[in-house]
Amino acid sequence: MTYRHTMERIAAFGDDALADSDAVGLVEALRAGTVSPTELLDAAIARLEKVDPHLNGLAHAAYDGARARAAQHRRYGGFFDGVPSFLKDNVAVAGMPTMNGTDAWAPSPAAAHGDFARAYLATGLVPVGKTQMSEFGFSAAAEHPRLGAVRNPWNTDHTAGASSSGSGAFVAAGVVPIAHANDGGGSIRIPASCNGLVGLKPSRGRLPLDRDMRQMPLRIVANGVVTRSVRDTAAFYREMEKISAGPKLPPIGDVTGPGVRRLHIAVCTQSIIREASAEVRDATLATAALLEGLGHRITVIDNPVPKNFIDDFVLYWSFLAFALVRGGRRTFGASFERTRLDNLTLGLDRHAARNLHRVPAATARLARTRRITAGLYGTYDALLTPTLAETTPPIGHLDPTAPYEQIIDRLIEWVAFTPLQNATGEPAISLPLAQSATGLPIGLMFAAPVGHEARLLELAFELEAAQPWPRLAA
Template identity: 75%
Template sequence: MTRIDAFTDDALGTLDAVGAVDALRAGTVSAAELVDAAIARTEAVNPALNGMAHEAFDRARTRARLAYPYGGYFDGVPTFIKDNVAVAGMPTREGADAWQARIEANDGDFARPYLATGLIPIGKTQLSEFGFSASAEHPRLGAVRNPWHTDYTAGASSSGSGAFVAAGVVPIAHANDGGGSIRIPAACNGLVGLKPSRGRLPLDRNVRQMPLQIVHNGVLTRSVRDTAAFYREMERTVAHPKLPRIGDIRGPGAARLHIAVCTQSIARDSAPEIADLTLQTAALLEELGHRVTVVDNPIPRRFIDDFLLYWSFLAFALVRGGRRTFGETFDRTRLDSLTLGLERHAAGNLVRLPAALVRLARTRRITERLHSTYDLLLTPTLADVTPRIGHLDPTADYQQVIERLIDWVAFTPLQNVTGEPAMSLPLARSASGLPIGMMFSAPLGRDARLLELAYELEAARPWPTISG
């Protein structure tokens, strides 16, 4: 097994983001020392992990040596931002090399409050082309590899962020999720990944224009308290007026919950190992005093076809509008087989799209009925173990890749459609030792309930990091 570990005896040590804040306030480390440590760690492991899309080391060092102009809670903590949101002074390549990316003149609507927390980006992280695949394996940019075992994928379009946080390069990194890309890399890399309620965090303009809003911004962390602190701090400036506030969650909730558990996805039964690990998690919940009920999956099989059509429509819009969006250098022949296959699928089925969108929008009626009985839903994050690099090769035959994607990413798209919050926690390990994520979803706006349960589970079954 080739494991990549960036943890070392430097200013970052094994600190999580909250620990780094505490060290900064105590004066035992400086922002410059933390940033220098993160840069050194990036240089040490990126040749093996291939997680970086753009480096901004000089900018980060300059920022770290200033007198903290933002005044945010995380002032001085190094981070990465995924390469599909706009950050002033950096290009946005969307995981592709089909055009000459321009340097952004301004921060986008997400980067502004993200950077206002004081987090210092040392660069941008790699993703699959436009985020369409659940594995970043670009034919020319290379594959992003899992630090637990580099023969395996780091998972989904936030894979670069997931690989770097798990390997100890930074304690917290931006991720976003249109079909599972916060929760999937959390599951593959042994991290905490909360996809928040729709509207909880701002989106850049190009994403807000989608006819059905499925994308959600967030972060990947190694500890529940880091995720909770991030949402607390973001809420200081971007609280959504129609959602219950998360507030300052610092520990488990007192309420005992009624939790539904389902190991059967819309597409298939989970692999036996995954189903067994999910039921073990359900048994842990019962030991903690929660009530658990096994349920069948209530979502109709038609959901898969409808979601695939909408997913492919997004590819259609990007490919057909490529020159208008990305400039005259856009060259569709440099796109991978998956993107072009999705575009063809949409082109042949556009007449079905309006009805598909109506059905997708109505899906929340089903989950609302489920949540009228149960406080939370537990499923595996993914239907099978993490695949090896090559299993989801985007240059392979489109039909092969899309069938494998549907087979593996069988649970996560539901909450992108309904807008409900869902969190992957690294509560299990496969027989081969790779992390396995367990996913909890809640009614819209009940993100705090997920964080409270996450604290309880983290205390009851602490998860290891790569450093041990």
């Protein structure tokens, strides 16, 4: 695959209705009558058309439907009524195709909203379209051989992360203030880290899943959003809780600022297989020092998760690919053509085919990982790690046309911290608390016991105030 080199910083912030406001700020402007939903949508479309030729984050445009919805402001209700947004291209949205980051079959529009889109849009958000992702969400970079690479607005030579790549790129670049993302191995937190955003993967069961994701043997996927501010993320979960609360989870409630209680926080810079790079490790320890200065108690620990976790997670990931590849025509229709799938998807399929007899035991071990973290949270209130083991790589590092062995080895090296919470079902949030020597964002990740998103949001509010992160609008 041939890649062009651009070395550009791309942003669309300007003197229009969106300005540099976050979603809560836009709600305040709408209520004050200083902007209208149509003005916000027009600004979002203009910004999208400005940056997408550089970022390649759009999977499907839905301008007509968005304009009709914006024109009927107040009909839909919801806190975010009139605020433009995007959904990721792996959930069902009425009238839009769902292509899962590939072009391996002929697209057709969904007849109805899936469970997640129904709840998401009940908050009042206006869907401008769908965002691009890596093929089936398997890679941490979206670089499809025919659909092209989704690029990082901080430096378009670099990946925007994945799988929620288009959402991350568009929110960072200012197209919209909030966009849907989901996470089956880090896909909210990875693009949040790469693009300098807030990305909270909630507890298992916190938000609705579409049927295909509910049917997984182990529900590793969680829906959420990426935003530029902590208050947007907190407001989103508050509003979603009114629409579709997880019945077995403690409520998050209305988190609006830092918590009072000082926490005992474990800090780990070692992934399951390796130490983070020196730059990422130093950023993590600097954040730990900041927390200590804020009165929190810090203890550095070794990683308690056994190395076989990686093999088990890759095998489970492979089994999901196997089901999609082997059941492609049944799932996606007669036009499905497996030869159009990328080398990562096909390599995962082959890996599963060779090891099907090991899948049940691997899945059971992944489900038991929560016993390890339960012990950890018996001592500590939260866990701080890097979000990713290295700084954001250039386009081509995870080239999906490369040999499978190269792709999977590089993935395992880079995405070494995030899969743990997908197995355990625990919440984790990536915050853009550092920058690399080359000016790219570095995310730091905080995790907590199941049901304790409020603790993470309170900590995020405190850190945002103590050390505000840079944004492309600046």
